[in-house]
Amino acid sequence: MDLKKIHNIYFIGIGGIGMSAIARYFKASGKQVSGYDKTQTDITNSLQDLGITVCFEDAMANVEGCYLDSESTLVVYTPAVPKSHLQLTYFKNNGFTVLKRSEILGLITEHTFCLAVAGTHGKTTTTSILGHLLNECNVKLTAFLGGISENYNSNLILNGDKVSVVEADEFDRSFLTLSPDMACITSMDADHLDIYGDASELIKTFEDFTRKLKPNGKLFVKNGLPLNGITYGIEDDADYTAQNIRIENGAYVFDVKTPETVLKDFKFNLPGRHNLSNALVALAMSIEYGISGPQLVAALASYLGVKRRFTYQIKTDDLVFIDDYAHHPEEINAVHQAVREMYPKDKVVAVFQPHLFSRTKDFAVEFGKSLSQFDEVILLDIYPARELPIEGVTSEWLLSLIDNENKKLVSKTDLISSIKQSSAKIVLTIGAGDIGVEVAKIKKALINED
Template sequence: MTLLTPVDLLDPRSLGPVHFIAIGGAGMSGIAAAYADLGVRVSGSDQADSANLAMLRGHGVTTYVGHDAGQLGDAETVVVSSAVRESNPELAEARSRGLRVWHRSAALGALMLGRPGVAVGGTHGKTTTSAMIAHVLTACGTDGGYVVGAPLATGESSRLGAPGSPFVVEADESDGSFLQYPAALRVVTNVEADHLDNWGTPEAYAEGFARFAAGADGEAVVDIDDAGGAALAAALGSHPLVTYGTSPDADVRITDVSHDAAGVRGTILLAGVPVTLALGVPGLHNLANATAALVVAARLGIDPQQAATALAGFHGAHRRFEAVGEVGGVRVVDDYAHHPTEIDAVLAAARDSVGEGRVIACFQPHLYSRTRDFATGFGEALAAADEVVLLDIYGAREEPMPGVTSALIGDVTTARLGPGRVHAASSLQDAAVVLAGLARPGDIVLTVGAGDVTTVGPLVVRALAGVGR
């Protein structure tokens, strides 16, 4: 995978029939559904049937299971993700025919043409923040559209919305595709080195965010509590900018923060006017995310008090501190955190909400390269838990690297927590058994990572309930 070069965008209705390769993915299915809702003739393929393919068929999309060159039909445009290899028979056929081939980010960017666009970027928090903005747009009756990285409470991760209404997207920096979006408002939640397999150096990664934030005739919205965000704000110079955070230097300041089992609350000083935000999700990081959403809502003409009321009804996006179940006083929660800073934040949120109970974390590292680069950071972050269960690395697109294993993380965590509190699990099922055995009433069990660790939570609930015993 390499960094992408932005392309000129066209109205989706001028593209002819459009074929999506890997159409069932979270990042593709929402875009394909929006194209179909625009009246574009859409087809697509994926390796296996899924709920997303069924959803797309409901939008009138022709779907195929498996990849075959003949499935392109009379398509004039083909949309791919960074995960689609040149050897894919459909992509190879599109190249041989000289068809227009767009990355998914271009297909998404085209949906923003002629609309007040909002692009939400950041190393962490972009899914939750974009979901919060989408929630506000819907709850406040704007008829806005969105494509975000995880389903909202409605079960939908995308909505076309009305012509001319606001449109919000989650802007992924991993492959540079966040530079593609024609957004008038560009949110940066934080900047911390990641995806160095593509960017090469932390400096190049930070410079990419500077290009993203300053890339349109609009305004950047930046969290300056984050060191990378503060550096970005300074680098933007005279570019239109609004900053937010607990810092006294922030344009929009977060004050009077408090935590309880229900969530987090605070007062937001927006243009000198105090607005109370009371959220049903935990953690200062979520209060910051909601503050960004409040700023965006105000810039789009939504009354801040109305937006704050809407945010009080936001209860999270899929795999973002998502409740899995509760048995015998033990809460089980699943989260997508896969970077040390994200783990810091999710464990702090768990600690804020657990009271006298313990925090038991099950972590599955994602990618060998990320484990190699951040093993010490992962180990230090996990030491904020009381007990830790470590799974093997989820390699995803990568092959194993010599000497890179979960033990690199476990050694660091053990050095901080002491012996007997870090447990290696040989499988997902083994992890569930260990977690259920460790948990006692009042504890919270967190399953954390970007791979298939998400399947462990339900297994823990079943084990706690004695199912199958």
């Protein structure tokens, strides 16, 4: 497909974090952009502020109002949209070119030098670090992020078309539409078993992804993964290693051992060894691309993070409120490690909203163990997203698997009062559902309490 011949682009699910980045890209490219989403959010509001038409009702009148025709219009949809969606069905039955988000991302990046970040955890943070490093070092790039960068207040970094940085999503095998020049794999823990069936099939698909690299492409893999490539690790025997790690004024300071030399005194402001690992592979990819050590030292020090990735909402001597997107047991373990490293003597209350019935069912025991590590646990009902309930899979069941006397299940209505009843200094909200909508309310209530 020649995207230059496309004038109109309609997005079904335009408010999604990945979809909205592509919508911003095409709007900046001079295309007529419009779309549908079921819910009005800060993201859809920001798209409308750019002049993008967004409708919130699955009705044909909305489509017809966008003056779309099959010859000059491309339709992009997210796999999260049900197949029965009225607009999606209309476009498929009336001669329109209809592509998944991952397919259009493959088309956008195929003629660029593409750096792709894959893995069941760490994709968004790693992609945003990598995009920031290259942008700060004056590389002409476009970076599509799976979260809102604190540095750019956007999920798109747009500074040229020579290089592309993309989050390579394993959900629905989406990343197999990419053909990167460089790629990294941060992790391959079992996830999305509603798609893959079992962990072995997920690993096989990651192996398929490695074969999508262009000739002479470079693959970076976290040390210990069963893949061949340039390895990286924290204080590890790997090609790229973070060593001499210390904490100064709440930030990591560390050296990077490369295959040729040691680069000293990098400063990184995000807590947690998992985030340090993400920074390390972003540095490794940047070095292999050709960026010098001194440039990268300055660039990393200015990195501020991604919203809802260990984001401080309140940070005082008496109270700390942190919000994080963690929705898998290993991600919760990583957040726990980060909190304990930064606040080893303080009491922590974790507020968790499970995401998806299938994920809760598949990892219930692991969720129980990861949540049991906190001093207190407040559990919300499962956020269904695209799924229907599964019999017996409830938050009451998950609560019974948490080995902690200080645990309770609450409704959103009672959430703030339950948090206020806690004596914990550290309040942590975690989950990938609409718990993020509650964060501003919690913050306001806690500040007013002070």
